[in-house]
Amino acid sequence: MLMKLKKNIAISESGFVFNPEIGTSFTTNSLGVAILKQLKSKTSSEEIIESIIKNYEIDATTCEKDLGDFLRILDQFNLIDS
Amino acid sequence: MLKKKNITIAVTALNAIDSPGPGIAVIRGLRESEFYNVKIIGLAYEILEPGIYMDDMVDKVYQIPFPSSGFDAMLERFRYIQEKENIDVVIPNFDAELMTFIKLKPYFNKMGIQLLIPTKEQFEERLKGSLNEFGEKHGIKVPKSETIYQIDELEEVLKEFEYPVVIKGKFYDAYIATSFEQAREFYFKVSAKWGTPIIIQEFINGNEFNVTALGDGKGTMMGAVPMRKTFLTDKGKAWAGISIDDPKLIEMANTIITKTNWGGGLELELMKEDKTGDLYLLEINPRFPAWIYLANGCGQNHPEMLVKLAMNEKVKPLIKYDIGKMFIRYSYDMVCDLDKYEKISIHGEV
Numbered sequence: 001m002l003m004k005l006k007k008n009i010a011i012s013e014s015g016f017v018f019n020p021e022i023g024t025s026f027t028t029n030s031l032g033v034a035i036l037k038q039l040k041s042k043t044s045s046e047e048i049i050e051s052i053i054k055n056y057e058i059d060a061t062t063c064e065k066d067l068g069d070f071l072r073i074l075d076q077f078n079l080i081d082s
Numbered sequence: 083m084l085k086k087k088n089i090t091i092a093v094t095a096l097n098a099i100d101s102p103g104p105g106i107a108v109i110r111g112l113r114e115s116e117f118y119n120v121k122i123i124g125l126a127y128e129i130l131e132p133g134i135y136m137d138d139m140v141d142k143v144y145q146i147p148f149p150s151s152g153f154d155a156m157l158e159r160f161r162y163i164q165e166k167e168n169i170d171v172v173i174p175n176f177d178a179e180l181m182t183f184i185k186l187k188p189y190f191n192k193m194g195i196q197l198l199i200p201t202k203e204q205f206e207e208r209l210k211g212s213l214n215e216f217g218e219k220h221g222i223k224v225p226k227s228e229t230i231y232q233i234d235e236l237e238e239v240l241k242e243f244e245y246p247v248v249i250k251g252k253f254y255d256a257y258i259a260t261s262f263e264q265a266r267e268f269y270f271k272v273s274a275k276w277g278t279p280i281i282i283q284e285f286i287n288g289n290e291f292n293v294t295a296l297g298d299g300k301g302t303m304m305g306a307v308p309m310r311k312t313f314l315t316d317k318g319k320a321w322a323g324i325s326i327d328d329p330k331l332i333e334m335a336n337t338i339i340t341k342t343n344w345g346g347g348l349e350l351e352l353m354k355e356d357k358t359g360d361l362y363l364l365e366i367n368p369r370f371p372a373w374i375y376l377a378n379g380c381g382q383n384h385p386e387m388l389v390k391l392a393m394n395e396k397v398k399p400l401i402k403y404d405i406g407k408m409f410i411r412y413s414y415d416m417v418c419d420l421d422k423y424e425k426i427s428i429h430g431e432v
């Protein structure tokens with residue numbers, strides 16, 4: 001599945017995320033930043049899961065579920081291109 | 083280096099209180115002008131308007147009569163002030179005073195004072211009670227609204243709406259009512275403060291955005307900066323906000339200014355409906371907002387541009403502005419000597 005982050009979302013290395021279209025801002029951790037960056041470069045969910053499993057101690061099922069939750073939050077916060 | 087031109091500018095709305103008038107923010111923009119060396123004449127209605135006591139903002143202050151004192155009283159006061167100060171431009175910043183300044187404009191021009199303000203037609207067309215017609219005329223979505231003058235009309239009018247509804251005053255104040263009882267309470271609250279009519283407006287569920295913009299009076303938008311409030315006071319006023327990047331908001335400002343040939347500053351209050359993403363125009367405030375200094379911080383000095391336009395200087399419209407600039411207000415206690423208070427109280431000038 002391919003989900004796209006809205007094109008002008010600003011992500012800083014510190015984990016500060018800014019949506020300039022509506023002026024909202026959020027904070028996330030280093031893994032969140034990594035996922036957001038991948039979403040920005042139009043990486044698929046499958047590829048994101050693969051890269052997380054490679055770098056963190058997590059099984060594929062849990063990773064898929066957690067990523068799904070994270071993507072739903074991003075959608076709720078209006079950060080995903082519909 | 084360009085030599086700055088000396089200019090004398092009079093500014094109203096020095097009430098930098100918790101629900102501030104725009105005067106001080108306008109003056110800050112003018113003081114930062116790269117084109118003008120400004121002498122600021124503050125115009126105050128009340129003797130405790132904080133701007134009167136801000137020496138770095140105003141060079142001289144005159145008390146002026148309330149608009150309710152009538153046209154003649156205001157004209158006489160301005161003749162007196164003009165004899166002493168030789169004002170080049172006046173920037174009125176209150177909704178409630180604007181009609182008086184519109185009437186005074188030809189007299190001001192004869193005295194050598196320039197203004198860039200909307201015309202009577204422009205001012206009246208955007209009145210809250212006329213917003214439905216304004217929307218229809220210019221193809222802009224507005225929430226359904228009805229204007230009432232008496233409490234007896236409220237129940238009948240509310241049958242046309244679904245709760246919640248918004249109860250608004252003709253100049254200021256808006257409350258969200260979820261029942262007839264609440265609507266009735268807010269009717270009395272708002273009418274006691276601002277008189278009638280009262281506007282009953284459909285509630286749009288979504289996010290509110292604001293745009294400050296400047297029109298040259300000939301159909302060109304000279305600049306616009308959109309903002310979302312990020313912190314509200316208990317009166318619902320912006321205490322903090324951030325400039326945002328939404329071309330639809332700029333487009334709305336451009337449509338209004340070009341279609342109405344708007345002259346002067348204005349603030350749009352807009353609601354983006356959650357369900358549809360449609361933009362609804364809630365209000366057009368016919369003057370700069372209190373947060374106008376944010377536009378300056380974003381690279382568009384609208385007060386300076388307004389003065390240039392009023393003085394027939396060449397001005398290039400500005401399109402670019404910084405996105406993600408924030409403003410945050412703060413409270414500050416000035417300690418002042420009694421003599422200023424005495425002078426403004428006794429002589430009406432200081």
